Amino acid sequence: HPNITILEDHQAIDVITSDRLGLPGRRCHGLYALDLKNDRTVTIQAPHTVLATGGAGKVYLYTTNPDTATGDGIAMAWRAGCRVANMEFIQFHPTCLFHPHAKSFLISEAVRGEGGVLRLPDGTRFMPSHDARAELAPRDIVARAIDFEIKKHGIDCVHLDISHQPPAFLEEHFPTILARCREFGIDITKAPIPVVPAAHYTCGGVVTDLAGRTDLAGLYAVGETSYTGLHGANRLASNSLLECLVIGRSAAEAIEAEGFSAGAHAPLPDWDESRVSDSDEEVVVAHNWDELRRLMWNYVGIVRTDKRLERAQHRLALLRDEILEYYANFRVTRDLLELRNLVEVASLNVESARSRRESRGLHYSRDWPNSLPKALPTVLAPERVRNRTVS
Known part of the structure; x- marks a missing residue:
C-alpha cells in the first residue's frame, strides 16, 4: 500500500x-x-x-517463543508510566524438545492425546501419581508434575514415549515431529523423546x-x-x-x-549519544543474559515459594542496576536493548507473583496453595512500585 x-x-x-x-x-x-x-x-x-511486540517467553531458560519475545x-x-497487570500468569507448555541444538521446538499435546506416556529416565511412569487423568490432565498440571519430578530427581528432562504406536501411525499423525527428532538422532518409533516444560504464553x-x-x-x-x-x-x-x-x-x-493531527508537535529531538562510547566488555551482556534466564527458571518457574521469589527479587535488583549502569555508559546494541527489557519484565513477574497470596490458574505457590474466594487481577503502577524498597 x-x-x-x-x-x-x-x-x-x-x-x-x-x-x-x-x-x-x-x-x-x-x-x-x-x-x-x-x-x-x-x-x-x-x-x-x-x-x-508479543510476549516475554525469553525471560525463561526454556521457551517455545521466538528469540524476539523479550x-x-x-x-x-x-x-513510559503505564500500568501492567497479571504478569505472574505465564503459561508453560509441558513438552518442549530437550536438546542442545533444538531451539523452541514444541512436541504437540496431541502426542499425549494419542497415547504418549511420560517417564523418568529409568522408564518409570509418573503422571498417574500426580493426577487421575494422568497424561491427559490439563497443561498446567502436567507442567507442574514434570517440574516436580525434574527437581526431585535432579535430572535435566523427562521422556515422552510414543514408541508403542506403529511407525506408519506416527508417520501419518506426527510427520513433522518424527522428521525433526530424526534430525537430532532421535527415532521416536523406537525411543522416547526428551522433553522439558517451556514458557509458552x-x-x-x-x-x-x-x-x-x-x-x-x-x-x-x-x-x-x-x-x-x-x-x-x-x-x-x-x-x-x-x-x-x-x-x-x-x-x-x-x-x-x-485522527492524525492528535498531539501535533514540532520535530522531536534526536537520540543523544554524546556521553556514551562503544562497549569494550560484551561478555557482561552475555553473562547477565544467561544468569537472568536461569534465575527466572529456577526461582520464578512453574512452582513458586515465597523464599525463592524473595531471593529472585534481590538478585534481579542487583542485575537491573548492573544492566542500567552498562546501558548508561555504552552505545545501544540489540542484545543490550533486549537484556534491558528482559530484566524489567522479569522484575514485574516477580513483583506480581509476590503480590498474589494464593494459587490460581498458572500461578502456583507452595506457601499459598489455596485460592481466595474472589478472583482479582494483579495491577502494578510504576509510581507505587518504584517508591517501595525491596523487602
Whole structure:
C-alpha cells in the first residue's frame, strides 16, 4: 500500500513521551529505534503508536517463543508510566524438545492425546501419581508434575514415549515431529523423546481498554503485549486469536476516529549519544543474559515459594542496576536493548507473583496453595512500585 512504509531490521528503544520533552499532559509522540543494518539510532514521530511486540517467553531458560519475545513492548510501556497487570500468569507448555541444538521446538499435546506416556529416565511412569487423568490432565498440571519430578530427581528432562504406536501411525499423525527428532538422532518409533516444560504464553501485559488504549494518550498495545481482561488466570488458545484480531481492529478504528493531527508537535529531538562510547566488555551482556534466564527458571518457574521469589527479587535488583549502569555508559546494541527489557519484565513477574497470596490458574505457590474466594487481577503502577524498597 502506498501509505505504508515498513522499516525492517529496526529495534525499538523507547517511546517518546511528553515528560521526556518537558511538555504538559501525558502523551506518546513516537519512539526512538536502532537501525540495525546501519548501526544508527533514528527518531520516528507519530501521533499514534501501537505496541504489538508479543510476549516475554525469553525471560525463561526454556521457551517455545521466538528469540524476539523479550517483552520489549511491556517494558517500554512500563518505563513510559503505564500500568501492567497479571504478569505472574505465564503459561508453560509441558513438552518442549530437550536438546542442545533444538531451539523452541514444541512436541504437540496431541502426542499425549494419542497415547504418549511420560517417564523418568529409568522408564518409570509418573503422571498417574500426580493426577487421575494422568497424561491427559490439563497443561498446567502436567507442567507442574514434570517440574516436580525434574527437581526431585535432579535430572535435566523427562521422556515422552510414543514408541508403542506403529511407525506408519506416527508417520501419518506426527510427520513433522518424527522428521525433526530424526534430525537430532532421535527415532521416536523406537525411543522416547526428551522433553522439558517451556514458557509458552504471557497472559498479562500492558493494561488497555477494549480498543487497545493504554494509560498514555497516543499509545496502544495489542496482542500478547497487552492485558485486556480477555485472559484470566489461565490461557485458552482461541482467546489469543480473539485478542489479536478483535482488539487490533478496535485499535485501528479508535486511531481513525481520533485522527492524525492528535498531539501535533514540532520535530522531536534526536537520540543523544554524546556521553556514551562503544562497549569494550560484551561478555557482561552475555553473562547477565544467561544468569537472568536461569534465575527466572529456577526461582520464578512453574512452582513458586515465597523464599525463592524473595531471593529472585534481590538478585534481579542487583542485575537491573548492573544492566542500567552498562546501558548508561555504552552505545545501544540489540542484545543490550533486549537484556534491558528482559530484566524489567522479569522484575514485574516477580513483583506480581509476590503480590498474589494464593494459587490460581498458572500461578502456583507452595506457601499459598489455596485460592481466595474472589478472583482479582494483579495491577502494578510504576509510581507505587518504584517508591517501595525491596523487602
